Amino acid sequence: MELAAQLEAFAKQIPSRLAHIQGEEATKQALILPFLGLLGYDVYNPTEVRPEYAADFATKKRGQFEKVDYAICINGEVSMLIEAKAHNQKTEIYSGQLARYFNSTTTARVAIVTNGTEYRFFTDLKEKNIMDSDAFMVFNVLDHDSSDLELLQRFTRAQYQAASISTLAEEVMCLQNITTYIYNQLQNPSEGFVRFVVDELGLRQRITTRVVERYTPILRTAIQNALAEIQHATEQPVLVSPALPATPTRSSSLPKRSRAETPSTEPVRPSLSEDEIAVLDSICEILQCELHPQKDEECVVIAHPSGQGWALRYNTVHPKPHIVFNLPLDAARAIASHVFFFGHPLGTKANFSALSDLYALREVIHEAYRT
Structure with missing residues (x-):
């Protein structure tokens, strides 16, 4: 059974399980370990999925090592660290704790914090071996689309490549930034964008503020018409609204x-x-x-x-x-x-x-x- 079908079947079980899950340990057993199993990792093999992995220099009082919930090992090397939280906790507030584990484990390329349904993926794009403050990917078992699933495939046991993680993260972040930029320009063209389009039309006139004001509503209408044509031609409908916000993901x-x-x-x-x-x-x-x-x-x-x-x-x-x-x-x-x-x-x-x-x-x- 392919990953998409397996995830769909697993997602259908989650609502009935949540009523019986209390705390972090139950979340691990009922949600996180089954998910890792779907990704192809042998959760019963401690050489591949190591529970309570001690970080190198993340120490508690009296010299005791802090421990991350799971370390995923590939070819004998720690490649991913996973910090688990109870299913009713927010994942975005625990990245600081996860960073300590990641920064002390130089072979790890990915750090994940999860509550069993949402998985936030981090790496070190800005500074080597220092975990970024922002996740480059968020996957929700109960709410994902085909593009999310395509990214998740890259973290399965069969497809994971440590050397390509930075490239993948850069591409994902770049795609998000470009998408947001284009989205904003299509809904509310900036003066610079209008000037660029008018210049590309080769109208041979000086692009003044008045020209920009004149062509802005024309460009906005042209964009809507172009999107409608693309929708009709490809038969892949899109949700078009005349008044979308400047930042579509918040x-x-x-x-x-x-x-x-x-x-x-x-x-x-x-x-x-x-x-x-x-x-x-x-x-x-x-x-x-x-x-x-x-x-x-x-x-x-x-x-x-x-x-x-x-x-x-x-x-x-x-x-x-x-x-x-x-x-x-x-x-x-x-x-x-x-x-x-x-x-x-x-x-x-x-x-x-x-x-x-x-x-x-x-x-x-x-x-x-x-x-």
């Missing part, structure tokens, strides 16, 4: 509703963030009804009106804000062919970067909630 960039736009009669709701409330208000507006959601870990869950299960759930905390529908993937694509959907262990997923994106999902939201 949930904090979601536009907030003003106080005047908030309904005067607030329904009883769990404790939600501003982003979560803004998304909920938009869904209420689309469905033309009040909703009483529940909070499940980082997701806001909207129950089906029949009382049988849930209709949809959304997450604004994840680096890629998204909404999951309790619908088959083919059904969602048939309803909204202009939207790019992903398969998800719980149904069908669509990413969004602004409240306006939700209105492109209007028909799917209605289908999930009404049927």
